[in-house]
Amino acid sequence: MRQFPIILIPPPVQRIAQSKPDAPAFTGNLPIAPSQAPQPIETQEAILLTIGLILVVGVVTLIAKELGIVVLILGTIAIIFKVRYQFQTYRNRYQKYQDSLQGYLLQLESYSREELQYQKKLAIAHGSERVLTFRQQQYKKLFAKLALTDQGTAINELDNSIHLATNAVRFGNALRNYLSGNLYQNAKLHIPSIDYEWSPDLVYRDPELNCHIAIEIVSSVEDRAAIAQNDLAERFLINANWIIIKFAEAQIQRKTLECCKEFAKLLDRLSLDPKPIDQLTDVADLN
Template sequence: MAKIPAVAWSAFVSGLLTLGIRIWRQQQLYLKRLHKYEYELQQYKRQLIAYQERENQHKRKVAESQKPENIKKYRYKLIREIMSKAVPNDGINITDEQNILNSELGRYLNKLFSNKIYTDVTINNPNSYIPYQLDIAYIDQSLHLYIDIEIDESYNDEAGEPVYEDVLTYDNKRHQLFLDKGWLVIRFAEEQVIRQPESCCKVIANVINKVTGIAIPKQLNQMENLQKYPS
């Protein structure tokens, strides 16, 4: 049997060593990649758990916020923020005219909303030197609550139009000005005020209840709802 030259053996051994080194390096690289993958997988799992916990916390908060009592609290908070920006009346116009307060509606208002009803309040008209005179004002400075209670003029029964010219345009501008100043505006027809003064008070009490949570006076709970006129 022929002998393998030493050079050949040397080359063979060298090749085996080179191959072994390459295999070892590939294995080390594989292990390194495997460790990196396992580390990233663990990181991902921890992030997923953290995300799921945040998601569950968010769901709990949403569920809590959707409870009727919390919705009500949040609603009142927003309303109070809006009310805090309301602009008070500009002045007082002292007059001897007390027809409204001496009317049945006026007596009910003073009885139900003591010390909060005014008939001599004015708000400056930006388009005239003559200020707007409010029919009735409900003012609760402790709550920063301002309500303009308007009694609309009579309408012509045949034509179905206001008695006075341009009263609609005038009232619309007046109405919008009060809204811009953060006032609430409640409008009644004269016929409603005359026929159903207590029901008008119930409307006012309902509005106050909705924006402040103040309970409606007990004597109004059984009162019939305000009717529209003409029927």
């Protein structure tokens, strides 16, 4: 019984159940932070220049000693002038850095405001009510052509005409207390590929969305031929965008309310109807 309930969901239904309305576009660009603060003398740069000069002088000296001395003098003078220039321009460079930093902070503040506004718009666009409405609009198009060969009899119409002894009727009467849609027994659908009139234990139909959910109650002793036939029928149904949920017979008999909650969780998870689960919060989960 551990593998039950078994739930078969068509791929198009799964895609809709995970879909959301298009999010608003975010046009803000994260500002680029300025480089690190300037130093009065870029010591690392001066050291690298000195090392470079020594290497160049060494190579030139191997070719011409006098030329090496000239290169050393000129290179030293150039490094001294560069270091002096850095020291003299430090205040201006530091002021430019401060201006750049202030500009960056202002841009960052503006970006943060834009992002906050975007998050608010996104929260509205992806709010639970909007997502539910968005998904149900898609479901109406997907389920528009679903129909039964014979709708059967609504469970509430069976109350006075038959004895409530069958598991299907007993479960149907318990389940319909929480649903806005209708439950039917003896519903039929012709499966052309195997020329078979398929009739599940119960069929749930949402009149607004026209979604159809087959509810099967699986006995521990089932005929192999019937199992094979039902498997072929289920493939046809899944391709036709039916949803199928199977409970074990023992679950229906011993844990009727827990099975009702499992069905309500399915409706909520697929965004078909979130209301039934609110009525069953005090009921334990099926295990």
